Amino acid sequence: MRTMIRFATQADAFKMTRYIKKILGETPYMISEAGEYRPSIEDEEYWIKQTYQDGGMILLAFAGRSLIGMLSVNRHKRNRRSHVCSFGISVKNSFQGHGIGKELMRRMIEWCKAEQGLEKITLEVFSNNDKAIRLYEALGFKEEGRMCREIRYADGEYADMITMALFIHNDEST
Ligand SMILES: CC(C)(COP(=O)(O)OP(=O)(O)OC[C@H]1O[C@@H](n2cnc3c(N)ncnc32)[C@H](O)[C@@H]1OP(=O)(O)O)[C@@H](O)C(=O)NCCC(=O)NCCS
Numbered sequence: 001m002r003t004m005i006r007f008a009t010q011a012d013a014f015k016m017t018r019y020i021k022k023i024l025g026e027t028p029y030m031i032s033e034a035g036e037y038r039p040s041i042e043d044e045e046y047w048i049k050q051t052y053q054d055g056g057m058i059l060l061a062f063a064g065r066s067l068i069g070m071l072s073v074n075r076h077k078r079n080r081r082s083h084v085c086s087f088g089i090s091v092k093n094s095f096q097g098h099g100i101g102k103e104l105m106r107r108m109i110e111w112c113k114a115e116q117g118l119e120k121i122t123l124e125v126f127s128n129n130d131k132a133i134r135l136y137e138a139l140g141f142k143e144e145g146r147m148c149r150e151i152r153y154a155d156g157e158y159a160d161m162i163t164m165a166l167f168i169h170n171d172e173s174t
Helices: 010-026 041-053 100-114 130-138
Strands: 003-007 057-063 066-075 084-091 120-126 142-152 158-167
Touching: 003 066, 003 100, 010 041, 010 066, 041 057, 041 066, 057 100, 066 100, 084 100, 100 120, 100 130, 120 130, 130 158
Parallel strands: 084 120
Antiparallel strands: 003 057, 057 066, 066 084, 120 158, 142 158
């Protein structure tokens, strides 16, 4: 099935909350556990509106009418950091490995390049998330730092948090 990618609107709030709950239950690589995510539809609508108001955006990927992937960008608000944004990305388990994550990222990088004054895209990724790290490296992101044992799982295992970045106007790899 063909994938369609578009910007999220507040009308997507219900679908997005259901999607995020599902993703958090599927993956060990997000900050929140599924039980920690309990927004109302109004909370989600507010978050969508605020993300755009603050200079960010949200991309959604659909297979037919099903929401299967999401990428959100947040731009820093303070003047001295307003050339920097960060993003989070996810694709439903059953749709992973088909290029949807890469396509969401390509669209995001194009969007960032067109945004006035934006110079740097940053992200945080768990050190055990090889798939995501490979995707980010393939698009030119480079490791900038590592917070040791920043993540502790319920079974007592730890992961480091790696910070990565892409400078969008002097990197030819995208
Ligand atoms: C990370 C994630 C968004 C990637 O999305 P995806 O749609 O599966 O990725 P793609 O199919 O576009 O693959 C992109 C690249 O990822 C890497 N990749 C994909 N599947 C992989 C696998 N099984 N093993 C290793 N690398 C893999 C490859 O570099 C691939 O590029 P290539 O196909 O040109 O070789 C997705 O796995 C996901 O949502 N994971 C759970 C949530 C998460 O970890 N989010 C990121 C938190 S920082």
